[in-house]
Amino acid sequence: MKMLTCSRLSSYFSSSVRWLGKGVAVLWVIGAVSVQAQQLDQPQKQPESAQAPVKWVQAKDLPAEATETGNSKEKSGVISTALKWWRSTDRPGDLQIHGFVTQAYIVTSDNDVFGNSDKGGSFGLTEAGLNASVRPLPKLQISAQVLSRRAGEGNTGMPRLDFAFLDYRLYSHETNQFGIRVGRLKNPFGFYNDTRDVAFTRPGILLPQSIYFDRTRNLGLSGDSVQLYGETAVAKLGTISTQFGVWLPIVSDKDTQLSILGAIPRGQLNREVSYIGRGIFETNDKRLRLGISGIWLNTSYDPSSKSHDPTGPGAFQFTPIYFSAQYNTERWTLTSEYAIRHLKYDDNFNSRVLNGLNVYGESYYFQGEYRFTPRLEGIVRYDVLYTDRSDRDGSHWASQSSARQGLEHTRFAKDITVGLRWNVTPEFMLRAEYHHVNGTGWLSRLDNPAPKDTEQHWDLYSILASYRF
Amino acid sequence: MNLLHFSIRIQLSKHCLLKIRACLYLALSICLLAIGTEVRAGGHYEIVINPGVKERILSSNTLRSIFSMHLKTWSDGTKIRVFVLSDDDQLHQIVSKEKLNVFPYQLRSTWDRLVFSGTGQAPIKVNSSEEMLARIATTPGAIGYLWRANINENVNVLEIK
Numbered sequence: 001m002k003m004l005t006c007s008r009l010s011s012y013f014s015s016s017v018r019w020l021g022k023g024v025a026v027l028w029v030i031g032a033v034s035v036q037a038q039q040l041d042q043p044q045k046q047p048e049s050a051q052a053p054v055k056w057v058q059a060k061d062l063p064a065e066a067t068e069t070g071n072s073k074e075k076s077g078v079i080s081t082a083l084k085w086w087r088s089t090d091r092p093g094d095l096q097i098h099g100f101v102t103q104a105y106i107v108t109s110d111n112d113v114f115g116n117s118d119k120g121g122s123f124g125l126t127e128a129g130l131n132a133s134v135r136p137l138p139k140l141q142i143s144a145q146v147l148s149r150r151a152g153e154g155n156t157g158m159p160r161l162d163f164a165f166l167d168y169r170l171y172s173h174e175t176n177q178f179g180i181r182v183g184r185l186k187n188p189f190g191f192y193n194d195t196r197d198v199a200f201t202r203p204g205i206l207l208p209q210s211i212y213f214d215r216t217r218n219l220g221l222s223g224d225s226v227q228l229y230g231e232t233a234v235a236k237l238g239t240i241s242t243q244f245g246v247w248l249p250i251v252s253d254k255d256t257q258l259s260i261l262g263a264i265p266r267g268q269l270n271r272e273v274s275y276i277g278r279g280i281f282e283t284n285d286k287r288l289r290l291g292i293s294g295i296w297l298n299t300s301y302d303p304s305s306k307s308h309d310p311t312g313p314g315a316f317q318f319t320p321i322y323f324s325a326q327y328n329t330e331r332w333t334l335t336s337e338y339a340i341r342h343l344k345y346d347d348n349f350n351s352r353v354l355n356g357l358n359v360y361g362e363s364y365y366f367q368g369e370y371r372f373t374p375r376l377e378g379i380v381r382y383d384v385l386y387t388d389r390s391d392r393d394g395s396h397w398a399s400q401s402s403a404r405q406g407l408e409h410t411r412f413a414k415d416i417t418v419g420l421r422w423n424v425t426p427e428f429m430l431r432a433e434y435h436h437v438n439g440t441g442w443l444s445r446l447d448n449p450a451p452k453d454t455e456q457h458w459d460l461y462s463i464l465a466s467y468r469f
Numbered sequence: 470m471n472l473l474h475f476s477i478r479i480q481l482s483k484h485c486l487l488k489i490r491a492c493l494y495l496a497l498s499i500c501l502l503a504i505g506t507e508v509r510a511g512g513h514y515e516i517v518i519n520p521g522v523k524e525r526i527l528s529s530n531t532l533r534s535i536f537s538m539h540l541k542t543w544s545d546g547t548k549i550r551v552f553v554l555s556d557d558d559q560l561h562q563i564v565s566k567e568k569l570n571v572f573p574y575q576l577r578s579t580w581d582r583l584v585f586s587g588t589g590q591a592p593i594k595v596n597s598s599e600e601m602l603a604r605i606a607t608t609p610g611a612i613g614y615l616w617r618a619n620i621n622e623n624v625n626v627l628e629i630k
Contacts, residue, residue: 100585138546177539328575
């Protein structure tokens, strides 16, 4: 079996070497240029931060951290002044401003991901965010972020309010904290959802799609919510941090409606009270992290009163549970997450397909990140999605109607990913990634409107550049 | 056990011996890279605070909670302001590993999670020991770290137990 996988992998590689070669060459050029630029910006002076004890430092052997001493890189001119102002603490209320800009280039062999990627590639994925936070009182923080995301038909790049909330610390003593957050909040599930749009924080250009669907991302991303949170020390082992929220999901976008109802509806989905919670245990050295999260999402359909709406006023429930585990060493980060996703429709949708539909989906991935140096990281991942865990190859689903014949592959996706990350500077990062996917289970239906035109076996190549401050 | 199986298979399939040998060399060299030697040396640096901060002793868990940006106030209710050097600065890396017992990349990802989900703030980055000293001396509630040679009477040293 292993041999089989090996030989299949190597055949994928040989066909993809050409593309990867091109990608790496492009990355190298971009990186080299930006390093040059950095060096030009750098004033002609020695780093001073470690001058005094420099002999001792050299005697010390820090294997993975063999980078240049100190970091007194200063950008000249207006940008430097602006950055200094941004980073200064002297502004009232400890105002901080951060942001990021990301651009990816994606080529697929077949099927579209974030634009027309299978006809010569596309620059279809652009992400930019700007956030500000203040602490007017020691226990009160106010934060807000505006996010623009351009990605295929589902995201036009129109800026939206990603989060904006008050965070009040009700109790705080050494390693025990307890507080409340009110406003629009990022949904805490899994290890990555809270910061999924920030390329620096996610493992790879694409997140594991089986769990972090980009197709229905807005539904899971953030919501208007009241959240309680706590953090408490567990003996001398580590800390448990928990979050629990009551929220109203955002269900107004097309991708979400299409995913839930199977077609763009004439009426609209209602926001109904939903719940979310997450607990993460972390050892003191942060080496082992274990998490469990759950969502109980409710929405219902409001048929259009003007036109004759074929869809009835049904109710829909989505209740996934996620298990997460991560182990960190100096060079390795091993991560795995598993989700079981329960979707339930009631009998009022007036639709033979949706009425009474009750499905358990299943998702998991295994991922290894390896830091060759603090600057250069590699990633390997195997990610699996089953739309219906009792019908993993989609054969039962396809046998129910002649129109579904040959579309079994829309019911699963198995994605092998390899990638490289190069932290050119702490603020600038480049990435290259290759995916071989068997199945089309997580493809956006807005980008791929006709399932019969999609291919079961396909490849995706991508490079990405991201800057943050 | 798996490795054993794997090596048996290698012997059986001679036609792809070369490829697999290359893979094994790669894996071996990666493993060797991973084995690093840790040299311990303390006492050349200190955790320093603004003279206005009342604390004199902190547990290492509380210190980690502060540098992880989770604990936001001193015991008297005033704001904690954390100062750090760049991620690739050697003093930062030593303090991170020896005093906080976490790798610098873990601190970075903790801070990024807080900043980009809005649930916390990042520490304030300074560019040199001189700047660290000056900012800690003048910022109420400030905490940071310095080489012993750079410490003067304008800041207090915090004892970590």
